[in-house]
Amino acid sequence: MTVSTKYRPLYQQVYDEIVKRIGDGYWKAGDSLPSEFALADELGVSQGTTRKALNQLVAENILRRRQGKGTYVSEHSNESSLYRFFRYREPEGDAVIPETQIQSVKTRQATAKEQSKLNLSENLNVVEMARLRTFKDKPVIYEKVIQPLAVFPGIDQELEIPNSLYALYQEKYGISIVEVTDELHAVIADHEVSEQLNLPENSPVLMNERSSTNIDGRVVEWSVAYCCTKNFVYSVTIK
Amino acid sequence: MTVSTKYRPLYQQVYDEIVKRIGDGYWKAGDSLPSEFALADELGVSQGTTRKALNQLVAENILRRRQGKGTYVSEHSNESSLYRFFRYREPEGDAVIPETQIQSVKTRQATAKEQSKLNLSENLNVVEMARLRTFKDKPVIYEKVIQPLAVFPGIDQELEIPNSLYALYQEKYGISIVEVTDELHAVIADHEVSEQLNLPENSPVLMNERSSTNIDGRVVEWSVAYCCTKNFVYSVTIK
DNA sequence: TAGTGGTCTAGACCACCAC
């Protein structure tokens, strides 16, 4: 492996190389990686160094390892990991898996806020998807998802949009969301939101502005979700 | 080191032993631990095994290490780590460090909800502290903190309550909060909350119900905080 | 049985810090 002039520990260089290969599509979600020894030989480092990089990637949910089988690129489209970023729960703490209906898909220019959140400078075309999430046939979350067309070409023409957009991003665009940042506000539902969520006027709702980050560190999606927290809570554990 | 009948990897046994010593007060917040080799010798394992346990504890914010100096028990009363669990930010993303005023301290029996959240079965005496957090002389968060008297004996007689309760827990009671779980709701401020936060009637506020967990895994504090998110957001990153 | 990841050890060398 080429050693950069600016010093980075070997195991971090191995880490970078693996991330690069996943980002380039050389290894795709669900693929198995070579064994520790094979990878170490190929990159010219020791098995222990490779292991350290691999374990770091496991800690970040980018890889999964199973003793006796091998090392795999995480499939974020698994039921379990699909809802890793979905933080709404019933008050008793039970997970909620909602249904999703697409309400509308529009293509337009990004607003100033969207440009800033998505770091857009040149191509300002974005897709706005409005979605209604329902649970037991009752509307629970109304959200607008903003995607740069440059990142997701043709996503506005997509006919079958799955329950989880993250699965679509991964399968069709090779984009793996590995981190999200949520900013939560309490607001009064406006007319559109009350109507969609079937709430009385002036209901308080939780507004969640989310930035989603790809494996390469770019913010590739920004969304605003409104949730009535009468029957649900946003639950998060910080360590 | 004694090896338990039920197999646990050596490095996890080392991990457990270190946690136990911190929990027992053998090493206190800010203390330095023996070097990797000294600890390895004492416990009868290799330096690499000790290192693995130590690094895991660093990942969990229980220890801190500095090259050339040593390994230290985290002081959660550091400015930096004190606010690790404080998730309110200005909309631009700047951290907010508020002032705190104690409004009242009461001792009473735990409610059913508090018993459940704090896993109380025998001694039901709890202390309720009402606190108002202000930023730039404006009230921003009103909260009620519930502490079991069995865990914090005499805390209701405390004269000097610092800005961060977690620092008090650590210094006086040897309790280190290592994990919190927040449940967020959007609600309409009631009379008490609007008055404390100086808000008009019917303002939406973010309600945060928090369970705080000690190093030994027990929930030792439960609180409810109300925040007006007009000028602040609750911000969290999930990986 | 062969191949994989998981644990554990021993030792070398480097970078940082304090005296």
Next chain:
DNA sequence: TGGTGGTCTAGACCACTAG
């Protein structure tokens, strides 16, 4: 200069999986 943690290597053995 001596002691600390940080990186890197080499190799042994164990546990799990699959054919």
